[in-house]
Amino acid sequence: MSVEHRAWDWNKNASDIWHVPCEESFFLLNRWKAAGFNRFLDLGCGLGRHSLQFALAGFSVDSFDLSPVAVAETRKKAQDSGVSLRAAAGDMNSLPYAAESFDCLLAYHVVSHTDTAGITKTLAEIRRVLRPSGEFFLSLCSKKAWSFAEAGFPKIDDNTVMKTEEGPEYGIPHFFADDRTIDSLFRREELVFVKHTQDLIVNGADYGSWHYFILGKNAS
Template sequence: MVDSKGWEWEKANQSPWLTPTDDVYYLANKWLELGFKKVLDLGAGLGRHSIFFAQKGFKVSAIDISDYGVNHLKEWAKKENLDIDIKLGDMISLPYADNSFDCVIAYHSISHTDTSGTKKVISEIERVLKQGGEVYTSMCSKESWEFAKAGYPQIDENTVLNKEDGPDKDVPHFYANSDDILDLFHNFDIERVRHIDYCVIDNEKQDSKYYYINGRKK
């Protein structure tokens, strides 16, 4: 298993990472209707989703491996007068008790490791979720340019080391296909898996594909 490495947020254009993604509006409504209260933001980054869920009335815990991200979220939560449990930690060993959360959001985070690490992270998500609790997460697709064509150094059959300049340079990225996802999440009832192709972003052509997974712990 490779060592975990967080984003170097100092090198990032932070603006896009301060706005909640479209998906969380749907998730907040769904989870509130289900009576869910306690949510874990796994790989919280700068904290956009932690802030969003706290503002919606959830009891939020957030964890990230980046000192910069954790400190940014603490200052943001203080400014917004929000009570969020914020921890610095590694996603392969979560500092929470079994069955602690109704739901877990892990947006563009659990792929930042190799195959062994990904399996460990998913087992940790399963451990901290209550029975019937839900996970919403994303995974890099093997159809993406970065995996299929970039020629980045390969760590194992599913993992490459990103070499593009930016905040996640030298961060491992695990890539999956639909069969991999069904195998990895075999202890979850999978409600939906979407495969999204980001072909144009801000008028620039892309070849970046991701899976978005919504599952419930059996």
């Protein structure tokens, strides 16, 4: 049975990184603009860094997050910047959008926040709301990461641990993948690339976490 996932506690966030677009987003924005894409879903929008970036670039943006606090902040940033977007709070396992609503979708450090059953539901929802040949970019935690391999966090299932470190992710399940898991999860999609990378240092501090970064096309 799936663990009910929980929203980040943004009141405990002490990092400015979640206000600044990730480096991959600039590549994606240019790629998707060149492809003529317009309808963009920021799945797990957080504090709105990518929603605002894509709205300012002229995309039609929907922002979605489990946290009402994050959704409210995203709306405020859009209003302050004079751009229009639609923001909603809810569960990524049951998205409130019609089938084939979006050309492109970004889920950056988002879909791992569940267990094995939950990731299957979320990926099915991503397939449903993307149009045929629409593109998605998402990240997944890797089993090479300290958090899975060495931290000793409580295990929920063979692929999932519950974070118990103090901070915004306390009590949130994290799903971890390996190469075989990636092959199994994305059999229906055309994968443009899969990168398996380690962040050694972030903002001057030792980090050492591993992630998969996946760009793919929805089945046509």
